[in-house]
Amino acid sequence: MTTLWNTFLDQRTQLLQALWEHLQISLTALLIAIVIAVPLAIWATHHRNVAEFLLQVTSVLQTIPSLALLGLLIPLVGIGSVPAIIALVIYALLPIFQNTYVGIDEIDPSLEEAADAFGMSRMRKLFKVEIPIALPVIISGIRTALVLIVGTATLAALIGAGGLGNFILLGIDQNDTSLIVIGAVTSALLAIILSTLIKFLQTARLRTVIATVGVIVVGFVGVSGYQAVSQPKENIVIAGKLGSEPNILIHMYKDLIEQSDKSVTVTLKPNFGTTSFLFNALKSKSIDIYPEFSGTVLESLVKSSGNNSNLSAHETYVKARNDLKKQYNMTYLKPMKYQNTFALVVRKSFAKKYNLKTIGDLKSIESQIKAGMTLEFINRTDGLKGINKKYDLNIKASSMQASLRYEALKRGNINVGDAYSTDSQLKQLDLVMLKDNKHVFPPYQGAPVMSEKLASSHPKIVAALNKLAGKISDEDMQKMNYEVNVKKESAAKVARQYLISHGLLEDAK
């Protein structure tokens, strides 16, 4: 209980921020859903066949699992609050549409007849008779939708839209129950409070309802507007993939940019997701910059012509840069020195014993190889498949999760594993990389990627980031990863130390 309270005190600023984001996403989605569903349902009351069809459609939409829906929306609209709001709107359509339709459809026909007989126009009948009578039913539909939205909106955190889901995700990630509880309870409370507010509107007159909704909308726009105005500095969003290395890099980016361009602030989104997720985020302008590897660009992001194998590191980079520019109007800045690539690793003692230096040397001890590798590596043509082919080997690896694989290497359960060349474990476990002299593994150089527009309008940012060009060796990166992963230093601190010690950043203190 004390931990919970302490976590709450600790996180209250972030909680308030998350609550506001949550509220913003939920209410925006709700208002949009109302604007779509209510008029549609009113129209449908005069078109029975269409109404049946629309009811079917909205029911089907509701059955799509929310996670799948969010995933489906990413390639279409990218990440952030837009796909989150779209998904929530889709969920909210059914209850609002259904209740509006039923509410109006079930009005006593004699009341409709009376309204007609008194000479009411269709609009007058709608606003004076039908909507007021159906209002309690419509509002109860809106209430159902709202509770649904507030709950589902926690998933928005998965696609970078923030909100209370961030607390839950972070809690799961860090195995911190307090965070999960705080996120969940706040979300539930929000649903209860909003639902009560709407319940009050249910019994109120139409005029009160419209006034209340008006006040909420105006207040909302006002606060959002104020936030926009009160943030005179331009905000650059930099995101990074999961893991310590991108995390360290983006902290370097932040320090360098904020040092040389005082007119911008930098927001970091560490551990933002996987490759395609980040790239889509960049495309949809949800983020502005993220560090990417040249090899990954060629392998996964651009549609490349010709053969990518046997390219040198520099050739790979140039090709990636040109393709990004041509196909996506993106600027790929100069790469850093270190190359993060796949590697086959063995323990130093093992290498010594059999005099292993290159991958080709494995041929002689093929019968003694016990390999454990990640599933991805085993299946990639520039992974194990390529190795077996190029080096005429027949290594059969059992697939294991990355950290388990290191554990297995350490315990001697396996003697050959795959690795990234900058993994901190290489240093930690005293592992040796076998040389890939037949160039199966594409050389991966890291560099920031951003839109061409941002690059051309912010030369200071480009200049700041280019300071890292040719810097950071494999050993530097391994060391920094080691400090973060093993010594539990903060990425920000490790990044800053490197920059200062290499004269890239003036020591503020």
Add this chain to the structure above:
Amino acid sequence: MTNKQPIIEFKNVRKEFGENLAIQDLNLAIKPGELFVLVGTSGSGKTTTLKMINQLITQTDGDILFNGKKLKEFDKQSLRLDIGYVLQQIALFPTMTVAQNVSVIPDMKKMPKKQTAKIVDSLLSQVGLDPEKYRDRLPSELSGGEQQRIGIIRALAAKPPIVLFDEPFSALDPIVRTQLQDLVLDLHHNMHNTIVFVTHDMDEALKLGDRIGIMSHGKLLQVDTPDDIAQHPVNEFVENFFAGTVAKNVFETPVGKLIKTGYTYRKQTGTNLEPQLTESDTLEMAFQLLSKTAEVSVNRSDQVVGYLNRQQVIRYLSEVKR
């Protein structure tokens, strides 16, 4: 009366609902200022006829004239603003207060709010409901009889030249029904509007109608005063329809009905010595008096409107058919 142009006139009107012929060749003229009752069993076409007047139902063939002008030539909505309508289901708008319900049509006619408020209060008083008490109530807070009072004054609020009543009292209990029938007569006498009143209850028709149209199976069988219908039915159906009303509870039949239906007579010189009855007194009381004297006078507000003797009463009773 006969020289005046009819306010509503049906000319060779036919109405089909899909395959079914609801009305065949209807010709009917309703005179301004009269209380015209259409009576018939269910399925006779009386409600269809009524709803064609405000075009809730459009005729398949023929013309309906309103003050000599074809209904087709009117804008439906503005036409309806001039035709009051009272429904069997009452159909007060549940989200509106009593005052708002009554103001519905004046508001659409853009009458000044103050004037409308005055009209609402005065109408409430006329139907015996205290404006202070009832103005801001919701329909759900009223009894059935009170609701239909509001239903009636809602139709009257904008002083339409013609008001349609579609079986307005059939769902109400007999005592309330009688009260509301009297109310309709009162309001009609005060406002001099034209009323077309649909009912399946011949007693109600006889009580209310200046003229009565009897309908059956989409045909208008006879249009006449209550007196003529009782005395000169055009066919057996009409005769039976009337006889049916005699049969039920003779003792409680109001004496007024015998006046309406022509069973009383007039005398040049009354002695004013006969025992007196009023229209709402029952035949039971007449039996008691006639057992002692030869004739009684029937009065309406201290005016003798007719005399009744034993022979006439027996004649009325003999209308009961087996």
